[in-house]
Amino acid sequence: MSENQKPAPTILLTGASGVVGQAVLARMTEHTVVCLTHNTPVPGHRTVRVRGDLTRPFFGLDRSSYQELADRIDVVVHCAAVTGFSIDAEQTHELNVRGTENVLAFARQAQAPLQHVSTAFVARRDLAVAGYGSARPEVYLDSKRVAEQAVLASGVPVNIVRPSVVIGNSVTGRISQFQGLHTIAGALLKNTLPMLPLEPASRIDFVPQDLVADVIAHLVRTGTTGGEYWVTGGRAAPTAGRIVELGLALGRSLGLSPDTPRFVSHDMVDRLIRPVFIDALPRAQRRRFDDMLAMTALFNAVEPFPSTYGHVPGVTPFSAQNLEDAFTASMRHYAQAKRLVRPSEVAA
Template identity: 70%
Template sequence: MAITAKSGPTVLLTGASGVVGQALLEQLGDCAVVCLTHRKPVCAHQVTTVRGDLTLPYFGLDPAAYGDLADRVDVVVHCAAVTGFGVDSNRTNDLNIRGTENVLAFARRAQAPLQHVSTAFVTRHNLARNGYGSARPEVYLGSKRLAEQAIANSGVAANIIRPSVVIGDSVTGRIAQFQGLHAIAGALLKDALPMLPLQPGTRIDFVPQDLVARVIASLVRAGKTGGEYWVTGGNAAPTAARTIELAMTLGASLGLELGMPRFVSHDMVDRLIRPVFIDALPKAQQRRFDDMLAMTALFDTAEPFTSTYHHVPGVAPLTTEDIEDAFTASMRHYARAKGLTRLSEAAA
């Protein structure tokens, strides 16, 4: 396996086809990047692809090939994870916990520092309740906590990066795969969101993918480990009411006639909305509702997230205006991709 010589370090990247992984590839142009992928090669300029399975010892590689790869790698960036709330718990734990343990074994063999992408929502401990239907956010969050614990116990030099919800590029809105927040805002843009189980003052914490990628890339180059970096809006995150206002303003600019959703409590969902309206829906629609309910529950706290990513060299903090502009760009990209605009591109 030949790796193209670059001025920066050689990086083993997992999850290269995901949202953060795709954005990160654009930030690692000076590095020799080896993407460990399970199914298909990564289509990026001057990137090497290795087929493997994170859940298997040696990634399922021949021991000689595994050793050769370890001898070449300087830094490991672990982005791969199951993030869906409706995924089987065995599959979630297999990749998120066992996969991380195998990545740690590789980093130890390579004597390479690890940049591990976790989630800011590991701080949410009050989600084990009835009312999310098919969605199980506590399974995902539990797996991420155990992965972090494995890193802490491993002795491997590492940084933990904890982004909140990741949206598209801050300028173009482009993203590898639409995420849960896109689905909620998308339902609003389709005028299919009559209610939202949130309080108007709740902060909706999200960050653009290029910020997360910039933080990781800077840590790769800095060579320092032992840190925990919260990549969040924090005190700059907009409220639910403001987020809805931004979506409504965008919808109007695209020629969409939208109704304002009603803010309701989770208790009202459990007592009235689910038994009367949701339980009668087709299973696919019930699952989408459950995912929305689980995601809004993640934001259901009075305390904003800690935000420390600006401590990374060369990374400046985003303002509330920056975050709101990124949200508008992300939702505009979603609307155009889904054919929701009623005005011409020139008019929009």
């Protein structure tokens, strides 16, 4: 390193074992990354693990250890969050709100800027919430809105990063944990999706995990703060009809025999389908159906999300074709991981 070259900042990363956190960790090879976690993070170059609890004051550390950690850290990247729709409200609030408040207190103590990962779905304020059973997306969204309010009022130098649904790596499709969109598209490949409660023209907004990580990595490297970045497909996001076409084409290329699902309205589900077919299912199957209904409700919107990540230096926006290719890669990986086809067929 030359005399004029500054050392790479040391980063505190929360949620290192999650989908976004793992992708961020893979992008930070020149940094020392301290992962605050209960679980073992994905191994990375120059990675240090600190066992802590985001929901407790001082992360559950003694005062001396907390101060020592604060003295080491130059930048905080906060990815940890409850993202499931069936997690109870108290647990969701504890991590998403109280955890964020504790991260803010740490950033203030460390005099470090914060990269806060939220969600683009905070914009879905017209979400109808009736009829999802155990799936309560409004609990998750409310917690993320309250967390954002705390971040913006904190006085800490901060960027807010708002991705839409995060899928796997744009090239390999690999991901640490399959998400709700994988489950829906996977049901299409398995031919267990006879209906889809969506308008065919609804945009299915998703972004690959490496794109989100690129945005965060560039914000860390440039040291900029004070921005709100919508990492979304926006107007390039494919429609539900196009997603079904891609899924059918992939499934048939893999030797599967998926049928075209019928698009139905949420009103039809509530009036006709749920009373006759869904209420009689075992609890686990009802829960999966409710989760699917909640996920599709998030996509039933007229206006596309804003998409502003193209303003980050060095990050090129994904085109509609890029997003379609990333979706296909994710579903190929899903098909292989779930052993729907032989690996040789997936590779082809």
